[in-house]
Amino acid sequence: MPHKGQDHKKIAKIKRGTLLISLILLLFVTTFMAVVLGAASIPLKSALAILLPPFTGLDGLFKGVEITEVQRGIILQLRLPRVMQAAIVGASLAVAGAVFQGLFRNPMADPYVIGVSSGAALGAVVAMLTGGTLFFAGFTAVPLFAFIGGVLTITLVYYMSRVGKVVPVMTLLLAGIAVSAFLSAVVSLLTYFAGEKLDQVVFWMMGGVGGASWARVTAMLPYVIVGFCCIYYYAKELNVLLLGEETARHLGVNTERVKKILLAAASLLVAAAVSTSGIIGFVGLVVPHFIRMLVGPDHRILLPASSLLGANLLIAADTLARNIIAPAELPVGIITAMVGAPMFIYLLKKRKKLRYFNTR
Numbered sequence: 001m002p003h004k005g006q007d008h009k010k011i012a013k014i015k016r017g018t019l020l021i022s023l024i025l026l027l028f029v030t031t032f033m034a035v036v037l038g039a040a041s042i043p044l045k046s047a048l049a050i051l052l053p054p055f056t057g058l059d060g061l062f063k064g065v066e067i068t069e070v071q072r073g074i075i076l077q078l079r080l081p082r083v084m085q086a087a088i089v090g091a092s093l094a095v096a097g098a099v100f101q102g103l104f105r106n107p108m109a110d111p112y113v114i115g116v117s118s119g120a121a122l123g124a125v126v127a128m129l130t131g132g133t134l135f136f137a138g139f140t141a142v143p144l145f146a147f148i149g150g151v152l153t154i155t156l157v158y159y160m161s162r163v164g165k166v167v168p169v170m171t172l173l174l175a176g177i178a179v180s181a182f183l184s185a186v187v188s189l190l191t192y193f194a195g196e197k198l199d200q201v202v203f204w205m206m207g208g209v210g211g212a213s214w215a216r217v218t219a220m221l222p223y224v225i226v227g228f229c230c231i232y233y234y235a236k237e238l239n240v241l242l243l244g245e246e247t248a249r250h251l252g253v254n255t256e257r258v259k260k261i262l263l264a265a266a267s268l269l270v271a272a273a274v275s276t277s278g279i280i281g282f283v284g285l286v287v288p289h290f291i292r293m294l295v296g297p298d299h300r301i302l303l304p305a306s307s308l309l310g311a312n313l314l315i316a317a318d319t320l321a322r323n324i325i326a327p328a329e330l331p332v333g334i335i336t337a338m339v340g341a342p343m344f345i346y347l348l349k350k351r352k353k354l355r356y357f358n359t360r
Helices: 004-036 044-051 069-103 116-130 141-161 169-192 195-206 214-233 235-241 245-250 255-277 283-295 299-323 332-353
Strands: none
Touching: 004 044, 004 069, 004 283, 004 299, 044 069, 069 214, 069 235, 069 255, 069 283, 069 299, 116 141, 116 169, 116 195, 116 255, 141 169, 141 255, 169 195, 214 235, 214 255, 214 299, 235 245, 235 255, 235 299, 245 255, 283 299, 283 332, 299 332
């Protein structure tokens, strides 16, 4: 007879597999709806005829469907890259949030907790106010300066937190909060003197993917892929770190090396996301929180599930932001805050009797 523990593991495995498949299917649905919906009305059959490639063998179903070059351009050059960027940004923020919550062993941690967003915001504001026209590796001046600002900030926070060759997690957190507060003050000062560029600065700070393009998507991908791969490679070690650093060391984990790699990889994801979309809150806070309630703290499933849900959430939020007051649009950061804040309060109330970081 099978052991009860084996039955429990099989049920858990089936549940996790079902969750991942459901999130993948949902991603296809939200992507299609986001591409179809917009201020410019495009018939459903026309959208399908444009999106379905010939090798699927389904293009014959849409013979006789009229497709204009304007419709093709709207879907393939405007909406589709925007949806792809929203998916990448949402997945990046969600995975980074899961990593920071695991490293700090605190479900309240989010991707911006150690100042990456403030550094990126400072870089972006500097680029806007100086009117830079630099273009490098797919990035124009604003996202390029934002990316550099985010990376430099995490480097500064890391070296401020070092005690000899060790970086205590609590010291890192406090240093991040202090640096973030200082950089936010500098950003506020620059915003005060923004003058005629104030609207541009404020809109970017609210977050959005309105400037999406295929060039920007392809420029983000290398950083995002490297960050994802590094993080998932150390998913088991991140599980062990949940038991505490001393316990992890006794179990053979090189805690300082793992912390450094995970911190760098997660910060790379945040910097890439913030540099292209501005500051979008609550995705990295709520998504890992919610997934952890469903499947537990095992990062081998928590990370991919969080990335899928984060992508779905931001695509849906951006679609709503584009259509709610069309042809104008709201910053997507407003939508995520309005949805994320009540959801997070609900999750906090629900988790009172749960131990989110109990790995047993």
